Amino acid sequence: MLDHSCQVQRHELADRKDDLYETPSCAVEALLRVEKLPMHLWEPACGRGNIVTVLKNAGYSVYSSDLVNYGTGDWGVDFLMEWRLPHHCEAIITNPPFKLAEEFVDHALALCPKVIMLLRLAFLESERRCAILDTGLLARIYVFRKRLPMMHRDGWQGKKANSGVAFAWFIWDKSHKGPTTIQRISWEDNRDARSPRMERQK
Numbered sequence: 001m002l003d004h005s006c007q008v009q010r011h012e013l014a015d016r017k018d019d020l021y022e023t024p025s026c027a028v029e030a031l032l033r034v035e036k037l038p039m040h041l042w043e044p045a046c047g048r049g050n051i052v053t054v055l056k057n058a059g060y061s062v063y064s065s066d067l068v069n070y071g072t073g074d075w076g077v078d079f080l081m082e083w084r085l086p087h088h089c090e091a092i093i094t095n096p097p098f099k100l101a102e103e104f105v106d107h108a109l110a111l112c113p114k115v116i117m118l119l120r121l122a123f124l125e126s127e128r129r130c131a132i133l134d135t136g137l138l139a140r141i142y143v144f145r146k147r148l149p150m151m152h153r154d155g156w157q158g159k160k161a162n163s164g165v166a167f168a169w170f171i172w173d174k175s176h177k178g179p180t181t182i183q184r185i186s187w188e189d190n191r192d193a194r195s196p197r198m199e200r201q202k
Helices: 025-034 050-057 098-111 121-125 127-133 196-201
Strands: 040-043 061-066 091-094 114-120 138-144 167-173 181-185
Touching: 025 050, 025 138, 025 167, 025 181, 040 050, 050 061, 050 091, 091 098, 098 114, 098 127, 098 167, 114 121, 121 167
Parallel strands: 040 061, 040 091, 091 114, 138 181
Antiparallel strands: 114 167, 138 167
């Protein structure tokens, strides 16, 4: 549970509440095949809990929160206004609201030594993001070889399809030294389960 006493202002709910695109479970499962995560995690934009469910099923301890009440985790928690980590939290992991992705990454890095974000691959392109992309803290980028299943807006009732946008997991680690490594991964099978990097970590 977080202490919200430090919140001096809140982002307008109207600016945040409709920006929910649920993360496909297969994207989280693919991440777990290639990245060793800390045991205690915070999912600060949990939505209906897709990321949280996969992590908990894999044995992780996850504190989940969101600004909006989607029926999962603590709600009314504005991540961008929080300045204390949940108890024992070792890393922040989320699929941030698209229009606040840069703010989420920047704020997470101010709070936590390890930050894991599912972002559009085009997040790499912006000149204004140099302060969070070119500091040496961006350790790894896992790019999906094939586009993820479409992350439709919450409540979407239309035809389901694969996404037209390339996504990747971005891993920032304050203990990292050296250049960013890029690895192509699959969300469809277990081909990445015994990657050379994971074998070295054992």
